[in-house]
Amino acid sequence: MAEALVVGALVSGSISLVLNRLISPEFVNSVVSKKLDRKLVERLKTALLAAEALAADAEQKQFGNNRVRKWLDSLRDALYTADDLLDRALIKAEIRKKVRIRLPLRLNLSVREMVAKINEVVKRIEDLQKLKDSLGLKEIPTGSSSWKPPSTSLVKGNVYGRDGDQQALMKMLNDNNHHNLSVISIVGMGGVGKTTLAQCLYNNMDLMDGVDLKAWICVSEHFDVVETTKNVIKGISSGVCSLDSFDLLQQDLKEKLSEKKFFIVLDDVWSEDADMWNSFITPFQHGRMGSTILLTTRMENVGGIVRHYNSYPLKELSDDYCWSIFADNASFPESNGSSELEGIGRKIVERCDGLPLAAETLGRLLRSKHDAGEWNKVLSSDIWQFSMIDSKIVPALLISYYHLPAHLKRCFVYCSLYPKDHEFDKGELILL
Incomplete structure (x- = not known):
């Protein structure tokens, strides 16, 4: 794909x-x-x-x-x-x-x-x-859109349909307050809202009451123990870490976490390598009671090597909640208020299969399009027939990609050569 x-x-x-x-x-x-x-x-x-x-x-x-x-x-x-x-x-x-x-x-x-x-x-x-x-090829015009995945601990926009999940996870976190270290993973398919839910917890003032240190770390497909340890130190130390040796990094992290209650989010974790996790987790054993590592992952067995481990399966949203997300991003009914568009939009939402990221992306795609024909193009796209198992890409996101203008597709491919969550230097990227 x-x-x-x-x-x-x-x-x-x-x-x-x-x-x-x-x-x-x-x-x-x-x-x-x-x-x-x-x-x-x-x-x-x-x-x-x-x-x-x-x-x-x-x-x-x-x-x-x-x-x-x-x-x-x-x-x-x-x-x-x-x-x-x-x-x-x-x-x-x-x-x-x-x-x-x-x-x-x-x-x-x-x-x-x-x-x-x-x-x-x-x-x-x-x-x-x-x-x-x-x-069977036809001449079709190209449109325009843009999409960027979330990469921050800050909550963006309204969050729909996750109040029950927040309450369940808060209870799970509070029940583990008598352990020195608990690992909790939010498990679900891509685009279901794991990161958004973790953002809500991370920014919950009541939940963070009594927490001495917290950090938000993007991990992604390639779990590098040394780099991730360094990023945790940077997260709890205002972005400062000049160490390179893994031993010195672990000693430094152990000292910083000792007798402190911490809340560390590891977003988008893929590795199930028990040896790597055992090496990584060692400094975290020295925190104060109630310390937590919260993972977001698509893999059911990530983080399960610690004694106090719980996973929370995150389910898809209802069509009604997905419609709220879609309408919010499509500026409906403020600028797209016709009953015809609403009918098409609700059919599009049904095809999002309860994935909030899909509803958000397609809503944003159609925000500036006021013609029913444009909305019907999205609804009738052949891409909906693609299997996510085969493509590993949510069809709604694939549709948004095909609506990018040609020069942005080229830029998209160029940027995809970099590792996920790579931090670009603006001046260097412009020169490239």
């Missing part, structure tokens, strides 16, 4: 890249006006625009359809070739304009050769377009 998203994003992004290059003043003035036939350039533009509309549909139909997937791969290869040829032409023109030097061999193509190669690429793209009927 992840590889398929990468291919789709690279195709969309590559088309935009080549189109932008074709219409740039530098390319038009340096290459088109002097070297390339304008008709050939226009033909390439037309082919790219048609391919872009087909690619948007192909991205959604590639799952479970190997022929469409191969079509996307072929289109991607043609786009890479086109971009490389145009890049060569522009560099060659710029070098010759500035100084008379011998060009590198890879740039030293005659105008005739360049035109022939571009003609070949255009034909490849046009031939791919001719396959649209046999593949």
